[in-house]
Amino acid sequence: MAATTAPLTPERILEATEEMLRRHGAARATVVDVARALGVSHGTVYRHFRTKAELRGAVTRRWLDRTSETLSGIVTGAEPPGAKLRHWLAGLFEAKQHKAGDDPELFATYSVLVAENSDVVDDHIADLTGQLTAIIQEGVDKGDFASPDPAVSARAVFDATSRFHDPAYAPQWSRPGIEDAFAAVLDLTLRGLRA
Known part of the structure; x- marks a missing residue:
């Protein structure tokens, strides 16, 4: 450079x-x-950036924010809540697959940085679960979903789908059958939320 x-x-x-x-x-x-x-x-x-740790945290946040920004457009889109939730979860899985597969060296580097920056990761997860909460709340408001607490449901959905977005599972994302497994989890999740 x-x-x-x-x-x-x-x-x-x-x-x-x-x-x-x-x-x-x-x-x-x-x-x-x-x-x-x-x-x-x-x-x-x-x-x-006052310290090396601050710089590494900022570059980690920037990397994670790319995914959040992409997904936020789905949240504000015009799709019905069920389609929106399916689209959002598929977008999250696809974004993580691309990060791991398109540039494996940088993905491995960021996996190290993410481990060093737990506050940045916590903020990222809070942002993602906040987006999920907004989708589920919209579904409740429209009568499509049943959830007494959309934030709790959002966290449950996030945790239930972790195999498809948590970097710890990245080696599995290119295995045969992963798309079918993802579709099955999506279908089960949507059936569980339906009013």
Whole structure:
């Protein structure tokens, strides 16, 4: 990555950090590598991110937020709640499959970073379960779903489908039959929520 004359922004630092993580992995990528790629001193990077841990947390959040942002469009879409829930869960599974399959080295690196950043992961899970809660609440409001507590139901749905989005299960996502297993869990989940 060559240095440019564009102003140094947190976004540029995060882009450079992601590239260094892709090249070197979590264990070997350093703030000095990031600074060198940007053509600045590591002290300049530290003006934007006070510590290496803060930088790693920010790049992890950015990576996780890509999935959340994609899924949020489904939540606000016009589909009926059942179709929306199916679409959202399929979108989550597909996003995780792509992250694991399209760039396995970066996925492995982010798996390390996610383990280091439990607050970032907790925020991500809260965002995802919040999106699920909104879908289930919409279904309750329209009479499509029965749930005395949409937030509890959302967490149950999230936990019940974890095999299809928790990175711990990533080695299973490319196995034969995984799509059929996912469809069966989706069908069971939707039947369980129907009013």
